[in-house]
Amino acid sequence: MKKVSAGALAVVMILFVLCSAHALAAEKAKKDVLAKVGNKEITRSDVEAYMGLYPENQQAMIKADPRMEEVLVRNLASIMVVSDVARKKGIDKSPAVKKQIEIMRNEYLARTYVQKEIIGKIHLTEKDYQAYYDAHKKDFENPEMVRARHLLVAVKPDAKEDEKKAARKKAEELLAKAKAGEDFAKLAQENSDDPGSKAKGGDLGFFTQGSMVGKFEQAAFALKPGELSGVVETEFGYHIIKQEERKAAEQQPYESVKEQVKARATQSIQQERLNAFLEKSMKDAKVTFYGPEPPKEP
Numbered sequence: 001m002k003k004v005s006a007g008a009l010a011v012v013m014i015l016f017v018l019c020s021a022h023a024l025a026a027e028k029a030k031k032d033v034l035a036k037v038g039n040k041e042i043t044r045s046d047v048e049a050y051m052g053l054y055p056e057n058q059q060a061m062i063k064a065d066p067r068m069e070e071v072l073v074r075n076l077a078s079i080m081v082v083s084d085v086a087r088k089k090g091i092d093k094s095p096a097v098k099k100q101i102e103i104m105r106n107e108y109l110a111r112t113y114v115q116k117e118i119i120g121k122i123h124l125t126e127k128d129y130q131a132y133y134d135a136h137k138k139d140f141e142n143p144e145m146v147r148a149r150h151l152l153v154a155v156k157p158d159a160k161e162d163e164k165k166a167a168r169k170k171a172e173e174l175l176a177k178a179k180a181g182e183d184f185a186k187l188a189q190e191n192s193d194d195p196g197s198k199a200k201g202g203d204l205g206f207f208t209q210g211s212m213v214g215k216f217e218q219a220a221f222a223l224k225p226g227e228l229s230g231v232v233e234t235e236f237g238y239h240i241i242k243q244e245e246r247k248a249a250e251q252q253p254y255e256s257v258k259e260q261v262k263a264r265a266t267q268s269i270q271q272e273r274l275n276a277f278l279e280k281s282m283k284d285a286k287v288t289f290y291g292p293e294p295p296k297e298p
Contacts, residue, residue: 144247153237
C-alpha cells in the first residue's frame, strides 16, 4: 500500500477548506438574495440601504417587526419594475425629469451630510439640559388659570336689531337678579342657552388664556373670585360671567419636565448649529439671490 506524503495531504486539506469556504460563501450569498426582478437581485444590503431612507424612529419600528423586511422587499421590487417601465418609455430622458432627479440627489446628499456631520455630532449632557431649562423657565410653567361660570343669552348671527335688544334686556335682567344675591348656578341652569354648561350651572371648569373667545376671556380674567361681570357681548350673544377660582402661574420642577426639556433643548440646539453651518456655507459659496426676501416664519 502506498503512503500518502505529508505534502499531498496538506494540499488535499487546503482544497477541502477552500471548497468548504466557497460553499459557505455561496450559501450565504443565496440567503442574502431576497428576491429577483428578472436577472436583477434584491439583496439584504439593498433592503438595509432602502430602510436608511426612513427617519431613525421609523427604522427602529421596522427592525422591531421581522415582517417589515418582506414589505420593504416588495416595495423595492415594485420600484424596480415601475422604474424599468418608465425607462422603456423614455421618461428618464425628459430634461425636466433629469433636473428633478438631480435635485432629489442633491437634496438627499445634503440631508445625509447634515444628519451625519452636524446633527449626529451633537451630544448633549445633563448639564446642557439643565442650562436650557434655566434659560427657558417660562416655557415650563403651568399658566395662570381661572374657573368661571357663565350664563348665555344666545343671539343668532342673522338676528334683527329688535331681537338683539330683547336678548340684551333679558341678560341685564338676569344680571340684576345675580347681583341681588340669587344663586348664579341656578340662574344658569334655568336660563342659559349654552347646552355645554347649562346642566352644570354654567360651570366651565378651569381654563387658560387663549382658550376662550377674546372678549369673554378678557372679562373672565379681569374678575376676582366671587365677582360678576357686566353683560359681555360676543358672537354667540350676551354673557354674564362669575369667576369662581383663580390659580396663579406655577413653575414646573425640572425633574417633572425633564423629558420635555431634553426634546426641546435637542431640537433648539440642532437648529442653532444647522443655522450657523448654513450661514457660513452660503457665505463661503458666495450665494446671491435676485428675488425679494421671503416672509419670516412667526
